Amino acid sequence: MPNQPDSFDVIIIGSGAGGAPIAHTLVNAGKSVLVIEKGPLYRPQADDPFGLSDYKRDELISDGPEKRLTIPGLANTGASFYTSHVEPDLNDEPHIYRREGSDLATIEGYTCQCVGGGTQHYGGVSLRFSPLDFRLQSFNEGRTDLRNDPNGDVKREARDWPITYDDLEPYYSKAERLIGINGTRENQVKRASEENYHKPLAPNPISEYAHVGMVALGMQPYRTPQAVITQDHEASGRKVGPLGDPAWEGGPKTAYVNRYGDALDFKSNTWVALLRPISKKPNFALWSNTHVTRLESQGSKITKVNLRDPSGRERSVSAKLVVVACSAIESVRLLMLSAEVSPEFNGRINHNDLLGKYFLTHCFGGASAVMPGRFDKSLTVDSDWATDFCGSEDFIRSNGLWAGATIYNNTSDQALPIALGRTHGAADLDTLWHGFDNDTSIVGERFRTFLDLEFNRRLSVSFMANQVPQKANRIELHPSVRDKWGRRVAYIIKTWHSHDQYLMDTLAGRCRDVLAYGGDNGGGHYPVEGFGGVYLSENALARIANHILGGARFGTTEADSVLDKNCRAWRFDNLYIGDGAFMPTSGSGNPTLTIQANAFRVGDVLLQSGML
């Protein structure tokens, strides 16, 4: 690193969905760009000199061994935890959340610390938000039919985005083209100006139950858009091999592609899709295993990015523009750590006390049932069918909801045996193995019947919906817990609004219906034993689904937002946020594609800023 330059046009902190599209845009426009990534660059086979991937088709590499929480003074000190190879060690850098007056550490809210960020391990569901998601304030103006909102919070807290669906649409199309997504368009409520989807592969047979259920309920289904290529992808130079040849046994239909790092090039994470194609250009630098500790400013300019190199040595670099894109919680934390030691920085980033406020995730949940048949779910992509039925204005109004949702089935969950065991009876990442470990009656013959009943027979249907924004839902710095560099860790404080709970109950019921109608060929009486919203789970207050949004929302006025329409911090000339922190509402679908589309938009904004 000593021979590397220390000054760039743009420095981007984070290499995932929020950072990579900006890097891709600016590098191709000839600007010098440094991307700094805290985690390693784990390489798939295609770019390892030995043709060996750092990601393996191996459940234990992701579902790690037991460790124990040793941070003193927490309500779950001493608890077991199981983190993957790309998550931080909880004892080194936990997220802390609050429950009933106690603090607990959680792994929730970390995506992945590696090049590609959360796009390495995600299921790849790449939905657009609906046009309505961009104008929930206007939509709810004057409504009197909202259920379970006694204090009128929706009316007070809902915000229209400062951009419309039509503003973002060209960037959705660009993202779909450059990232590489398969799916179908018909029956989506989201207009597209370009058709860039790859043709989806045949669905897993177990998903037919979801399809039958959706059709029986009049929920027009489409094939779930997923960031997995099924054809050669020109934009990134990736090839899929002889897919379609019946004798060929390769391809992306394996449960090791979804929710695991992909050893091959099928999953369109931001490394293979966006960064690798520019990685050989002389105006691009990627510093992985490098940890940004603090930003420094002079007046309205960020002048220095302080970091620790792979040996832990301090160093600083500078650029004309700085983009923070290390996922909403960590981005907010980095800004707060920078503000903590500089009143001037603090006065510029947090002059209206909004930094970290209106932290958002999704209302999510669903239903799960053991279906009549057994199918090999290990031959699958993550989801096969989706529907926008619960996103229509009719549906929203007739149910007294403030916003809509997307429903889709999950095919690959519990598709592999360790995943089945460790998530049996566990609703989240903090309670892994609890169900199987505690159910001591599962032995011998009962173990056999457990596998016979559960393995490759379970199907789940999920919803993803907007959460009501609340100022009290926020990210702070924890007063005492510190990471391995001695920096205060993120403190997540949030609750579910009563309307969120009502909305989750309503939508979980619809997911149950899909299975009840799908399981008995449209009769509607198939037994569904489990359904509900996330607020019912043991650690409901920590649950984030790795959809980490808000905390630095953008808006039209300086008094009401942290960022302007272009995702620039209002009182800085050269500080931008690229990740999901900008969202004032969380949308009716998985957020990654919207983060990517917005980051492409911000990339164009930077080019036109006159500062490069």
Next chain:
Amino acid sequence: MTVVQRDDAYVLNYCTKSLARDNTDGRHNYGQYSPGDTRASIAEAWRFPVIDSYYDGRSYEDSYAFNTVTFVLANADGSARDVGVIGTFSDLVTPISMPRVDDSMYRAVSIAVPKGQVHRYRFVVDGKTIIDPVNPQRVTTPEGTQWSRFFTQYCTDIISFERWELTLLLRLTDHILPFRTIEGQRFLDIYLKDIERQSKDTQYARAYRLDQPIGVVNFIDKILAREESHRLIDYKICLELIDRVLRQRDPYEEPAQMPVSMYEDLYNQMAQDSGVQGWDYSRYASPRYFLQLLRRHTYTGAFSHPKYGGNAGAAGWGYLAHNLRDPLTGALPSAELQTTAFDWNRALEKPLGRSPEYHG
């Protein structure tokens, strides 16, 4: 002795998370270290040396018999000039040089080591040998010298347990697993015979110890030596207590020979936690807690990748593929029709699996 030229990025990718840090508290000690042991400040110290796949540049299938083992030494103050490693994988005398990685504080070298082996090593720093300051695995030779230790994948040498402990553990895991049921036993007999016939072709599809159904005990032996060494003490205490309880209940029979019903009764009592007659609660307060630990390890060992030492011959996966009935027809998957409920080997590397593109 083959040195493997892994690039600098590879080494940094595997060591920064653990080794780059300011904090020196013993945050990562959950019982595996004595107070004051500096390794307690290192996250996931068990990852060192790094054990990974190997490729000889010609054939992935032939290369499958080896692992790449990467040794790393952090030279934080820069004082070390000449760094190397000696070990039982070589002649124990001539150091293999560990050059500097990029301009970092790390010194590293990668070598090819056959799978299924246990080795000891020491670093040589400016002529003096030192133990690996990070690796939690250490052994003392009969002459009293301490060495660092590692083992490669598919290892079946017993590391953590004594013979009587293994036998007891075998009975306990046997009780949990579905393979002692009539259907399960029949499956296993056929499957393992089938694998024995194949074993001439591929050594990794073999079942290595027929007294260890699907290798779960071997898996537990390995995970307690490496990733979950903090749990070894639980096993040591509880196996001793279980042995004692069983002997009290029948002083005339060896625990290994006792009938299934003895283990069934003991298991059920342990699951209830209190009132296990003969259990020394002052030494281990919750027999149910140990049972839960054992359940997780047993399940994981039966169904994880065989390189970890369990799921021998992929018999656990084979069970899921061939022994679960079609709920609609009640039929077992048919070997003739080549139907299976879990086509596990389609996605996995050759020679274990049959993926045409994934190398492991």
